[in-house]
Structures are given as C-alpha cells and as structure tokens.
Amino acid sequence: MLNKNWQVIKKITVSKAIKKVLNGRAMFLNKETGELFEYNDWIKNGVSTKTVRFGTGQIPKPEFIVLMFYAGIGMRPIPEDPRISRYNIFVRDEGCCMYCGCKLNWGKGSFTYDHVHPRSRGGKTDWDNIVLSCHACNHKKGDKHLHESGMKLRGLPHKPDAQELRAKSIKMRQQIWKQEDREIAKFF
Numbered sequence: 323m324l325n326k327n328w329q330v331i332k333k334i335t336v337s338k339a340i341k342k343v344l345n346g347r348a349m350f351l352n353k354e355t356g357e358l359f360e361y362n363d364w365i366k367n368g369v370s371t372k373t374v375r376f377g378t379g380q381i382p383k384p385e386f387i388v389l390m391f392y393a394g395i396g397m398r399p400i401p402e403d404p405r406i407s408r409y410n411i412f413v414r415d416e417g418c419c420m421y422c423g424c425k426l427n428w429g430k431g432s433f434t435y436d437h438v439h440p441r442s443r444g445g446k447t448d449w450d451n452i453v454l455s456c457h458a459c460n461h462k463k464g465d466k467h468l469h470e471s472g473m474k475l476r477g478l479p480h481k482p483d484a485q486e487l488r489a490k491s492i493k494m495r496q497q498i499w500k501q502e503d504r505e506i507a508k509f510f
C-alpha cells in the first residue's frame with residue numbers, strides 16, 4: 323500500500339487492498355505504466371501476471387494500491403478554457419452541496435447535480451444552471467423553480483476560469499490531505 327506520494331506504507335493482504343479500492347480509498351497501480359485504476363476499470367483493463375479470486379470471480383492480482391485523498395478525488399489538469407464536466411463542477415462548488423452546504427464525497431452515487439432551472443421545464447446543462455447538490459436537497463427541490471422551492475443557493479452558479487478552478491482544486495486537496503493524513507496515521 324502506497325501513500326498519495328507513492329511511498330510504501332506497508333504490506334497488506336490482497337483482499338484488504340481490494341476492499342480499500344472498492345471503498346474508494348485507494349486505486350490499483352500498474353507499476354510498469356504508472357496507470358491508476360478504479361475497481362471496474364481494473365477488472366476490465368488491469369494487467370497482471372496472475373489472477374486472484376475475489377467474490378464470485380477472478381480479477382487481475384493487484385500488486386500495489388495507492389491511497390487516494392479521503393474524498394477519493396484525484397488531481398486533474400485544468401485546461402485554460404475549462405469545459406463543463408462532473409469534475410470541474412465538483413471543484414467549482416468545492417465539493418459542497420450548494421443548497422445546504424454539506425460536504426460531499428467524490429465518488430459515483432454520493433452526490434448529484436441539480437438543474438437550478440429544472441431540465442423538465444427547459445433548463446439547460448450549462449455552467450450557470452448546474453450546481454452540486456446532495457441527494458436530500460435535490461429530492462426536496464424536485465422540478466420546482468428556486469422561488470417555488472423556498473430553497474436558497476449559497477452562491478450563483480457561474481462559468482469559472484482556469485485560475486479559479488486551479489486555486490479551488492489546490493485548496494480542496496489541501497483539506498483532503500489533512501484528512502487523509504489522519505486516515506494514514508491510523509495504520510501505524
């Protein structure tokens with residue numbers, strides 16, 4: 323098991339390693355190419371000389387896992403003209419629900435996007451109409467307009483420039499590293 327700086331922390335069993343990846347706390351590493359894989363990606367595209375039994379099937383035997391940031395969000399390059407994407411919206415909204423402000427974890431299914439002007443009523447998937455939302459708030463708002471829902475936005479959705487996204491992604495990672503260091507400390 324390697325930490326976020328790819329330094330070896332310690333040996334763990336293969337099944338523990340797989341569980342950490344499944345929990346979103348780590349990724350499999352192909353040490354030849356330096357590629358990182360999430361679980362489903364590893365099943366399909368992982369390369370290993372051996373396989374190992376896990377659950378009901380066989381999966382490529384992992385040799386290394388790299389611990390991810392606590393929220394499971396990695397660092398991605400942000401181009402000069404950031405396009406609207408899952409990752410970029412998450413960074414713009416600093417991983418917080420824009421209605422209630424709760425902290426959201428990066429990972430499939432742990433958060434949603436809300437169309438402020440509901441899609442069912444013609445709202446577009448644009449920077450100024452999409453916000454990060456927890457499931458509860460998204461459900462509460464449903465397909466209502468903001469004023470009908472009685473809910474408030476914590477900030478106006480806008481198209482960020484690269485500078486804003488880069489600054490926020492650094493800030494978010496620093497917070498996550500602090501959390502991750504506490505996680506890692508538990509292993510010793």
Ligand SMILES: [Zn+2]
Nearest residue numbers: 419422456459
């Ligand atoms: Zn919320």
